[in-house]
Amino acid sequence: MTIAPFVRLTAIAAPFAEAQIDTDVIFPARFLLLMEKAGLGRHLFHERRARGGFVLDVPPWDKAQILVTGPDFGTGSSREQAVWSLVDFGIRCVIGTSFGEIFFANCFRSCVLPIVLPAADHACVLADAEAGRPLTVDLPAQRIVLADATTIAFDVEPHRKAALLEGLDEIGAILRDDAQDIAAFEAAQKAARPWLYLTPGQLACFDDIKESEDD
Amino acid sequence: MANLQEQHSSDPRPPRTLYDKVWDAHVVKSYADGTDLLYIDRHLVQEVSSPQAFAGLVAAGRVMRRPELHIAVADHAVPTRNRHVALREGLAAAQVARLHQNTRRHGIPHIPMRDRRHGIVHVIGPELGFTLPGVTLVCGDSHTSTHGAFGALSFGIGASECECVFSAQVLRQRRQKRMRVTITGSLQPGVTVKDIILSLIALVGVGGGVGHAIEYAGPTVRAMSMEARMTLCNMTIEAGARVGMVAPDDKTLDWVRGRPLAPLPQDEPAALRDWATLCSDPGALFDREIAIDAGALAPHVSWGTTPEESLPVTARVPDPAAVADPARRARMERSLAYMGLTPGTALTDIAIDRVFIGSCTNGRLEDLRRAAGVIRGRHVAAGVAAIVVPGSAQVRAAAEAEGLDRIFTDAGFEWREAGCSMCVAMNDDRLTEGERCASTSNRNFEGRQGKGGRTHLMSPEMAAAAALTGRLCDVREGTA
């Protein structure tokens, strides 16, 4: 799944401000058996949507690209499928008052912008979302523009902002820029803490493993 | 180790926390924005979070930097019974097979389902001596916090970060704030570390630890077994913190020594000297301090759909009408509706259908011993289906060697093979709609143990007592 950089987005925002929506609710565990990222949007909030009338299935929010969430959104399991299913549905930005930490980090890996706002600002964004009024999220300026042109500033870590703006491949950048530092670290660590370097003799403890095809 | 610590007291640096010491020892480089490139010493790989990471590695045309620092095991999707026939086809079989293919292709050790070392990642890491004091250890699984029980800096990551570790063996991270939870007092009989951690989560909330690394300290922690420390660190993520740590001591060394991947004899003296420095210095600063008196605790059970919604078993189902904050009230109402509970009901009046003893939280030998101690010579209540799923094949074998399996099966429990099982319901072990379960696992989220299933979290003793009586009950009062 190649994902476009995130620069500016004007879109409908879906209000889903229930508190403590964990990643099991976002993407139930039984669908974790699927191994492709594409198509996961079908199972986003699966149980909630199965009941009918879920906000993301009701116009105009079925076209939402922004999700306005409640406190502690995305706590629990580290499953990155929670983010992939949001992306597959079309969500590029989540705006809440607090997030689970692993979910928050995972967002950036798929060029999804998670924004943490103080409660008062969040309430304004939520009001526009509920009214079905489009919002603009402007990453270079780090602000949200409401329908009535009110602006709300937000924070984002500089390196994450840069990665979103350019759609940066962080792994590629590390391998390109930091390979020497990593090798130097390893050499120093091996001298100082040799027990961290598992020897072929130690790893031979696995030699008796019998692999069969259906394992 | 005390003498060794004194040798280091001439260290000119300002006092540091345990977390900072392990962090500092793994910084490859620091960026201007305050983030660090952190070296990763150990990576546990499981079948659910790795397929996309391996696929990304291949698609980018990259190779594993250090294949020997990864160990792979399928634990989430594997069946816990009828293993000779149960995993022939279907999505679970495909996912387990994919892990095997990927490990062969990339040359990383893989422990198959029928091997004597198989088990839940967070149980087998410490069993193998892969988990060591002072290492950085990650896994695409939030309960990686478990390994902090050894004084490791361990945390759960997403699949994309797994791919980064595969190809570069580093992660760019920002240092967390530090929180210390100091636990004092002796646990009363029938009260366990599970009750300590549930009460802590209830106190700080599921988001209370976000942004923090927690260190557990105090005499009660020092008195804990390694198994208990693992339970404590395991559930740290349920308080929102990715990292939970305990400074290593003699118990840690006793556990590690002799494990297959423990330091070689010629390296052990240096390792011990290093590990002796792994404690927070006197005067080290914490951003937040919490004190818990374990002596005053009662056994806890969860009543809602987040681990923070837990109470002493002597309490009643809370009443949302008594809560002023509308958001909190709405959250409680949602939990009660899902759980099918009425405010004011005594928790001990809640009848259960199923019992699950297992998971990376409470699937170790000590946990099974404690549960067996409650049920010995008794029988599971009519209408209750109860299973024991050991955390690993080694736990299972050790339990059988002391006859625990017979105590469980004589009481009417099923004795299963190791795996995650009904903690996450990705295999055939799951609740049906509306079923209510007393569970020793770590998450009571909606649908966690099966669509529409209702989970009450508790200790192994409490789950065993619930199995005998067919309802939530206070294990301290006997189970007649």
Ligand code: SF4
């Ligand atoms: S036992 Fe449960 S919490 Fe632990 S690794 Fe398995 S699924 Fe995750």
